[in-house]
Structures are given as C-alpha cells and as structure tokens.
Amino acid sequence: MPSLGDVQPQSMHFAEPLGLASGAVLRDYTLAYETYGTLNAAKSNAVLVCHALNASHHVAGTYAGKEKSEGWWDNLVGPGKPLDTDRFFVIGVNNPGSCFGSTGPTHPNPDPAAQGRPYGSDFPVVTVEDWVDAQARLITALGIERLAAVIGGSLGGMQALDWSLRYPHRLVQCVAVATAPNLSAQNIAFNEVARRAIVTDPEFHGGHYAEHGVIPRRGLRVARMIGHITYLSDDAMEAKFGRDLANAAFGYSTQGIEFQIEGYLRHQGDKFSEYFDANTYLLITRALDYFDPARAHGGDLAATFAAARCRFQLVSFTTDWRFAPTRSREIVKALVDNRLDVSYAEIAAPHGHDAFLLDDPRYHGVLRACFANLAKELA
Amino acid sequence: MPSLGDVQPQSMHFAEPLGLASGAVLRDYTLAYETYGTLNAAKSNAVLVCHALNASHHVAGTYAGKEKSEGWWDNLVGPGKPLDTDRFFVIGVNNPGSCFGSTGPTHPNPDPAAQGRPYGSDFPVVTVEDWVDAQARLITALGIERLAAVIGGSLGGMQALDWSLRYPHRLVQCVAVATAPNLSAQNIAFNEVARRAIVTDPEFHGGHYAEHGVIPRRGLRVARMIGHITYLSDDAMEAKFGRDLANAAFGYSTQGIEFQIEGYLRHQGDKFSEYFDANTYLLITRALDYFDPARAHGGDLAATFAAARCRFQLVSFTTDWRFAPTRSREIVKALVDNRLDVSYAEIAAPHGHDAFLLDDPRYHGVLRACFANLAKELA
Numbered sequence: 001m002p003s004l005g006d007v008q009p010q011s012m013h014f015a016e017p018l019g020l021a022s023g024a025v026l027r028d029y030t031l032a033y034e035t036y037g038t039l040n041a042a043k044s045n046a047v048l049v050c051h052a053l054n055a056s057h058h059v060a061g062t063y064a065g066k067e068k069s070e071g072w073w074d075n076l077v078g079p080g081k082p083l084d085t086d087r088f089f090v091i092g093v094n095n096p097g098s099c100f101g102s103t104g105p106t107h108p109n110p111d112p113a114a115q116g117r118p119y120g121s122d123f124p125v126v127t128v129e130d131w132v133d134a135q136a137r138l139i140t141a142l143g144i145e146r147l148a149a150v151i152g153g154s155l156g157g158m159q160a161l162d163w164s165l166r167y168p169h170r171l172v173q174c175v176a177v178a179t180a181p182n183l184s185a186q187n188i189a190f191n192e193v194a195r196r197a198i199v200t201d202p203e204f205h206g207g208h209y210a211e212h213g214v215i216p217r218r219g220l221r222v223a224r225m226i227g228h229i230t231y232l233s234d235d236a237m238e239a240k241f242g243r244d245l246a247n248a249a250f251g252y253s254t255q256g257i258e259f260q261i262e263g264y265l266r267h268q269g270d271k272f273s274e275y276f277d278a279n280t281y282l283l284i285t286r287a288l289d290y291f292d293p294a295r296a297h298g299g300d301l302a303a304t305f306a307a308a309r310c311r312f313q314l315v316s317f318t319t320d321w322r323f324a325p326t327r328s329r330e331i332v333k334a335l336v337d338n339r340l341d342v343s344y345a346e347i348a349a350p351h352g353h354d355a356f357l358l359d360d361p362r363y364h365g366v367l368r369a370c371f372a373n374l375a376k377e378l379a
Numbered sequence: 380m381p382s383l384g385d386v387q388p389q390s391m392h393f394a395e396p397l398g399l400a401s402g403a404v405l406r407d408y409t410l411a412y413e414t415y416g417t418l419n420a421a422k423s424n425a426v427l428v429c430h431a432l433n434a435s436h437h438v439a440g441t442y443a444g445k446e447k448s449e450g451w452w453d454n455l456v457g458p459g460k461p462l463d464t465d466r467f468f469v470i471g472v473n474n475p476g477s478c479f480g481s482t483g484p485t486h487p488n489p490d491p492a493a494q495g496r497p498y499g500s501d502f503p504v505v506t507v508e509d510w511v512d513a514q515a516r517l518i519t520a521l522g523i524e525r526l527a528a529v530i531g532g533s534l535g536g537m538q539a540l541d542w543s544l545r546y547p548h549r550l551v552q553c554v555a556v557a558t559a560p561n562l563s564a565q566n567i568a569f570n571e572v573a574r575r576a577i578v579t580d581p582e583f584h585g586g587h588y589a590e591h592g593v594i595p596r597r598g599l600r601v602a603r604m605i606g607h608i609t610y611l612s613d614d615a616m617e618a619k620f621g622r623d624l625a626n627a628a629f630g631y632s633t634q635g636i637e638f639q640i641e642g643y644l645r646h647q648g649d650k651f652s653e654y655f656d657a658n659t660y661l662l663i664t665r666a667l668d669y670f671d672p673a674r675a676h677g678g679d680l681a682a683t684f685a686a687a688r689c690r691f692q693l694v695s696f697t698t699d700w701r702f703a704p705t706r707s708r709e710i711v712k713a714l715v716d717n718r719l720d721v722s723y724a725e726i727a728a729p730h731g732h733d734a735f736l737l738d739d740p741r742y743h744g745v746l747r748a749c750f751a752n753l754a755k756e757l758a
Contacts, residue, residue: 021631022629022631023631024631121633121634124631125631125632125633182622183622184613184616184617184622185613185616185617185619185620185621185622185638185640186608186611186613186616186617188622188638188640188641189604189608189616189640189641189644190608192604192638192640192641192644192645193601193604193605193608193644195633195634196600196601196604196645196648197576197601199633199634200597200600200601201597202581207633207634218579218580221575221579222572222575222576222579222601225568225571225572225575226572226605229565229568229569229572232565234563234564234565234700237563237564237565237568238563238564238565240564241564242564243561243562243563243564243567243671243674250401250669252400252401252402252403252503252504253504254500254504254574254578254586254658254661254662254664254665255500255574255578255586255661258665258668258669259564259567259571259668261564261567261568261571262567262568262571265568265571265572266571266575269575279633282633282634283633285633286632286633286637289637289638290629290637292622295622321613321700
C-alpha cells in the first residue's frame with residue numbers, strides 16, 4: 001500500500017478566547033494540525049481525525065529525514081487505504097492541553113503574573129466538549145461548513161460522539177471506535193492511580209517542575225506502566241510474554257528483572273517519560289473522567305442522542321476490557337432508540353484496547369466499506 | 380454466630396537454619412502463630428490456615444481490649460462456623476518475610492556486618508516453597524504428624540497446593556480458594572508496577588529506609604491502590620461507586636477528588652502505608668510471581684500433581700479477574716488426570732477476588748460441607 005510520504009505539520013492561531021466547560025477561558029491559543037489529500041470544490045470531502053491520550057495531529061505520513069516518524073494511524077489513512085486520501089481531505093488536529101504542538105502546559109502562560117513562565121499545572125482543565133469546540137473553529141477557519149465524517153478511537157471516539165451532539169448538522173458520519181459513553185468506576189480508578197503516581201513524585205513540584213529544571217519521571221513511568229497493562233488484553237500479554245524469563249534462571253531479586261513482561265513494561269515507562277508531559281497526562285486523563293454527555297440528561301443516553309442527526313459507525317473489540325463491547329452496545333441502543341442510522345461491528349480480535357490502532361483485516365474492512373459508501377454520496 | 384472471643388498470639392523460635400529456594404539460608408527465625416480449638420488425643424484434627432498478601436497468623440477471634448481486632452477469616456473460623464473450632468484445632472501462621480510478627484525485613488539482621496540494623500532489603504527472597512517448609516517445621520514442633528487440612532485463599536491457596544506436593548502424606552485435605560497454578564503475565568505486570576512505585580520512591584533508600592528514619596509511603600500508597608483495583612470486580616466497583624461525585628459539582632481539578640472512587644482508593648492507600656512494610660510488599664509479590672510448581676515439570680501440571688495424595692476442594696469466583704475460574708479449572712483438570720479426589724465449586728459472586736474473604740452463603744456452604752465430611756472421618 002503506498003504511503004502518503006512526507007507531510008508537513010501546520011498551525012493556526014486563534015485570537016478569540018475559548019470559553020471552557022469549567023468556566024475558565026483560554027484567552028488565545030494555537031492548534032497544530034496536518035492535512036492529507038485535497039479538499040474538493042464543494043468542500044464536502046473533509047474528514048476530521050480526533051486523537052486519544054498518547055497521540056497528536058500527526059495521523060499519517062512521515063516527517064522528512066526523521067526515522068520512525070510514521071503517523072499514529074498511518075495504516076488507516078493514505079492513498080488506497082480504508083480512509084482513502086485520494087477521495088477524502090483528512091485533517092488531524094492536536095488538542096489544547098497536549099504536549100505535541102497545540103497550546104498546552106509547556107507553553108508560556110500569558111497571564112502577566114506568570115512573567116513568561118510556562119503554564120504548568122495552571123493550564124485550565126479541558127474537556128472533550130472544549131476540544132470539540134476548538135476543532136470546530138479550525139474546521140470553520142479551513143472554510144468547511146460540514147464534515148463528511150469525524151472519526152476517532154478511545155478518547156478520540158468520545159470526541160467523534162460529541163461532535164454528533166454538539167454540532168449535529170456539521171457532520172454526515174460519526175465513526176467511533178473502541179469507545180464508551182463514559183468511563184466506568186474501574187476506568188476512573190486506573191486514571192486516578194496514574195495521576196497519584198505523578199503528583200506525589202517529589203519532582204512534580206505542584207506541576208511547576210519546569211521551573212525547577214526537573215521532570216517527574218518516576219511518576220510518569222509508573223503511570224505509563226499502569227496504562228500499558230490496560231491497553232493490552234490478558235490473552236495478548238499471555239501470548240506475547242507469558243511467564244518467559246528475562247534470564248536463563250531466576251536471580252531471586254525483588255528489584256531485578258525476572259520476567260520479560262517486567263522488562264517490557266519498564267521500557268515502555270522509560271520511553272514515555274522521555275517525551276510526554278506530566279501535566280498533559282493529568283489533563284487528558286481528567287478529560288476522559290469527565291466525559292459523560294448523558295449526565296445533563298439524568299443519565300439517559302437515549303435522551304442524550306435525541307440531538308444527533310448524523311449516521312453512525314461503531315466498532316468494538318471483544319478482548320478490550322478497558323472499553324468493552326458492552327459499552328459500545330449502550331451507545332448503539334441509544335442510537336437505535338432514536339431511529340438513527342447506525343452500523344455496529346464487534347470485532348473478534350485478541351489485542352485488547354490497542355486493537356483500534358492495528359490493522360486487523362475485518363476491522364479495516366468495516367471502515368473501508370463505511371468510507372466507500374460515504375465517498376459514493378460525494379460523487 | 381458465637382465468636383472465639385479473645386485470643387493470644389504465640390511464637391516459636393527455630394534455631395536450625397532454613398535453606399531457601401534461592402540458595403540463601405535463613406540462619407534462625409521466629410514464627411508467630413495462633414491456635415483455636417483443641418488438638419484431639421490422636422492429633423488428627425489440626426487444620427493449617429495459610430495467609431495471603433495482606434494478612435497474618437491472626438485468622439480468627441479478637442485481641443483483648445483492641446478495637447476492630449477481628450481475625451481476617453473470623454467469618455469462617457470459630458465455634459459452629461464452617462471451619463468449626465469445636466471440632467478442629469486450627470492453626471494460623473505468619474510467614475517469614477512478613478511484617479506482622481514472624482522474622483522479616485523489619486527485624487535485626489543477625490549478620491555481624493549489619494551491626495544490629497534491620498534486614499531491610501537484605502532479607503532473603505522467600506518463596507511459597509520456603510514458607511511451606513517453615514510451616515511444616517512448626518507443625519512438627521506442635522507434635523502433629525499429619526494435618527486434617529491445609530486451607531488458604533489466593534497466595535494462601537498456593538501454599539495449600541504446595542503442601543499437597545511437598546508433603547503429600549502430611550495432609551488429608553487441601554482446600555485452595557481463588558487461586559492459580561501460577562501468575563499470568565498480567566498478574567506479574569500489576570505486581571511489577573506496584574514494586575516500581577515503591578522502589579523508585581526517593582524514600583525507599585535501596586530498601587534501608589528504616590536507617591534513614593523514613594518510609595516510602597508514596598510508593599506504598601500507589602502499590603495498594605493498584606492492588607485494590609484488581610481485588611474488586613469491575614461490576615462491584617460500578618455498583619459501589621459508579622460515577623458518583625465526591626462533591627455536589629465538578630471542581631475541575633486534576634489533583635482534587637472529583638469521584639467517590641478516587642477518595643476511596645486514596646483512603647485505602649493511606650491506611651495501608653501506615654502499617655505495611657515496603658520490603659515485605661516486595662517479598663510477598665515476588666513469592667507470588669515465582670510460584671509455578673509445574674516449571675520443574677516442563678509446564679506439565681498433570682505431571683506435577685502426580686506427586687499429590689490428598690483430597691482437594693477448589694473454589695473460584697466468577698467475577699475474580701485476578702485469579703479467574705479458568706485458572707482453578709486448570710488445576711482441577713490436572714488433579715482429575717491423576718484420578719485424585721477433587722471437588723470444585725465455581726461460585727457466582729459479584730465481589731471479584733475479594734470474595735474469598737467474604738461470607739457468601741454458597742461459598743461458605745461448600746466449605747462447611749467439606750469440613751463436616753472431614754470431621755466425620757475423625758470421629
């Protein structure tokens with residue numbers, strides 16, 4: 001399959017303040033984004049891709065001269081791929097609060113009292129709703145009134161769902177993969193432990209670690225290790241690592257690495273702590289916790305989706321215990337109750353939550369068909 | 380149901396060195412234990428209770444004048460209870476490496492070079508096999524050749540299983556609840572994250588925090604929070620906490636408590652960090668990781684249990700995702716393959732792994748019947 005080749009990140013500054021769900025205001029902000037393919041004359045073929053926890057606007061293609069710089073959903077987005085850039089104009093956007101380009105905690109706090117220091121933990125709490133509002137402004141600025149589709153997985157799926165509620169007339173198709181109408185108590189619990197690991201790291205310094213020239217690496221490592229366990233299925237971990245030893249025999253040590261799974265997790269934690277910002281981790285896990293569009297409707301998900309007008313494609317994976325198929329079925333039921341046009345695929349895949357990033361042929365087949373149908377309408 | 384009332388902890392010193400699986404030697408040690416009921420003249424009615432991660436020899440009864448001092452399995456052990464102390468002489472023993480009385484990391488290191496300082500992280504790594512050997516010596520010292528039963532849940536169940544392999548002629552009945560023939564990769568992964576949280580706490584000081592007058596509380600808190608999530612089922616957590624808010628409205632804070640589940644986990648972490656020793660936590664999770672009696676038999680569990688001679692009662696709980704029913708069924712199959720006498724109960728209970736400590740009537744009914752049958756043989 002041909003790739004997009006080298007792509008260029010772009011950015012757009014918004015001088016108009018963004019009112020947030022918390023009541024706070026982001027007084028001005030920049031969004032990093034990328035586009036792939038060509039916007040047609042009718043401006044009807046744009047697809048917005050929303051990212052999850054550990055991703056960015058760099059959805060597809062590579063950065064010139066940079067090794068391993070492939071976009072996070074490059075297996076899905078490109079010429080001839082399920083989300084075909086020969087037919088669609090695809091937009092990847094980085095959300096405010098991120099550490100990958102859009103205005104976030106590592107950027108200077110415009111408040112004069114901050115004297116040019118980074119926001120750190122003073123960056124306002126952002127929600128899925130805030131992100132969708134910021135994305136909608138970008139779409140408007142790009143001259144697009146109505147998106148052909150909004151697609152996302154996991155936290156990105158929550159943003160896609162929220163588009164259908166917040167801007168019901170501005171998208172034809174919502175594609176929400178491996179997502180949920182809200183986090184369960186167990187989901188929140190895992191997020192909370194990860195946050196505690198970060199904020200109780202002595203190098204967190206109340207979130208102003210940058211001013212101290214340090215990074216709460218220990219906390220970030222533990223947070224990532226916890227996250228990683230929940231992204232994989234028990235079966236996938238068993239198949240990949242099982243009880244394989246790291247060395248020829250046990251070293252009988254409480255601190256050494258005895259099993260390969262331990263080395264793998266430590267490596268994942270180390271890598272993550274090198275590039276991810278701790279305040280961003282707190283913000284993004286909180287956005288996950290807060291997302292619950294049915295709360296304003298007394299918990300009634302069917303009443304919530306009465307506002308929606310677009311078509312829906314939902315996908316879940318059988319071994320995803322973080323956002324289990326039962327959670328997608330709750331959404332499907334609410335959509336069906338509203339007689340909305342919904343297609344749902346429950347994919348038997350062994351990879352747990354991570355499956356949404358992989359190229360399982362049945363999964364990609366579903367998305368290919370979904371976008372092929374959409375492309376026909378544009379023609 | 381009448382309780383045992385006040386009980387007295389006892390202890391026994393063993394001057395003979397204990398050779399450990401690691402090759403290290405525990406040169407002398409003390410075991411804390413408790414007994415309930417009366418040993419009969421034939422010394423045939425003794426039942427050994429093995430503890431799991433966060434427990435001790437204090438299985439049943441209360442400590443005089445001490446509030447909330449009920450033993451951890453008091454709902455199971457006592458006069459007229461499923462493990463009936465009117466019929467059985469029940470022994471609770473604390474394992475070496477613990478922080479509740481038996482020789483462990485908080486005790487003075489007898490090595491002259493240590494100059495009377497506590498073992499700390501120099502306490503040798505102990506395994507389930509080592510614990511069973513230490514327990515067997517206690518049983519011998521109490522004048523008991525053959526136990527009526529060995530019972531334990533979770534890590535305690537592993538010890539009960541190991542008795543059947545290591546001392547096949549010294550028990551009539553093995554009762555192994557909510558346990559597994561070894562930890563899965565996911566189980567090990569959770570243990571490893573908890574250990575990393577502890578050893579990367581700056582106040583861990585390589586395991587010699589006592590000499591610095593500090594405790595790695597941050598790490599212990601995070602470790603306990605992770606553990607707690609895995610002890611409860613997703614459903615139980617959902618039923619108990621769901622998305623209930625801690626306050627009337629969101630505070631929009633990454634560090635505050637927004638959901639009740641967060642406050643609950645923090646409270647559990649705080650409590651645990653007040654009384655549990657960090658080195659003990661490392662040792663006990665490692666003992667869990669190492670347990671794998673089939674390893675010496677090329678992974679063949681049936682070949683492993685060819686050594687066993689006793690009867691078996693296994694119990695698992697449907698919502699236990701830490702030690703799922705499938706793991707108990709592996710053991711049952713290996714026992715059946717050896718034509719051993721095995722009874723297995725899979726209890727539909729909502730409480731996850733914690734169910735083994737609760738008094739679900741079907742669960743306790745199974746154990747009551749098991750011990751009643753055993754008592755008949757003694758008569």
